[in-house]
Amino acid sequence: MYTKQEVSRSKQEFWTAFGWYMKPVPSAEGIPVNWKNYKTGIPHLYFRMQAERDFAAVSVVIQHPDPGIGELLFEQLLALKPLLENELQETWAWLPVECTAQGKAIYRVERKLEEVNVLEKESWPEIISFLKPRIIALDAFWSNARYGFEGLI
Template structure:
């Protein structure tokens, strides 16, 4: 077990090591769509690459999710075959969002031996997510264009 400070330091080392292995600027929050962002996540059991759709307006959240969902076959066949779609996903704080993600199990941010596997997973899957987004960006952004 780690102290809070040790765990915090280890997480810091993890993200620095990832940035050194894959030094590039990721899309993440720079989608130009409010509350529509890509994220990396790792804990003691898994790693995830996420697309969180979080507008407070449930109608906007639904529209964005349905736009991505209308492209589901393309996303699964050409980019991320193991993507999971969750129209209603509750965060730990109780906030309702929509989420699309991929997951790598049996890895731990606390185990440096699994870092390379996590880094490679992050790179490969976020890159695929970004390519998909850039290809369909105009369609996704346009709230007037129905699915």
């Protein structure tokens, strides 16, 4: 069993290691990028990476406070699904809309790796090998696709 401090410290160490590992990798446009805190430039549209006790995941998350705009952003992403899947070279899960306790709609497209544990350092190479190509592919997708989202907000 891990204490909260151990969990927090281990996750912080992992993301620091991931950041150092990814630091020399430029974006699709050839510029430096903070891969862990990737900025899409579109408010309320995020590329997220997770590393937890029982899985790792990469996702595109739309969490707009205006339900209509959130749905519009998701429809645009859905229209670009062939481009996204071509860049990723795999199929991701298009999850049903979730509603938070505050009534916000959350749209999510994700890929998960099960049975890895960020708290065990021996899992880190597998987690990094899972996250790295997918966040790079999302960046390559976004370098072309972002223009289709700019006029929607």
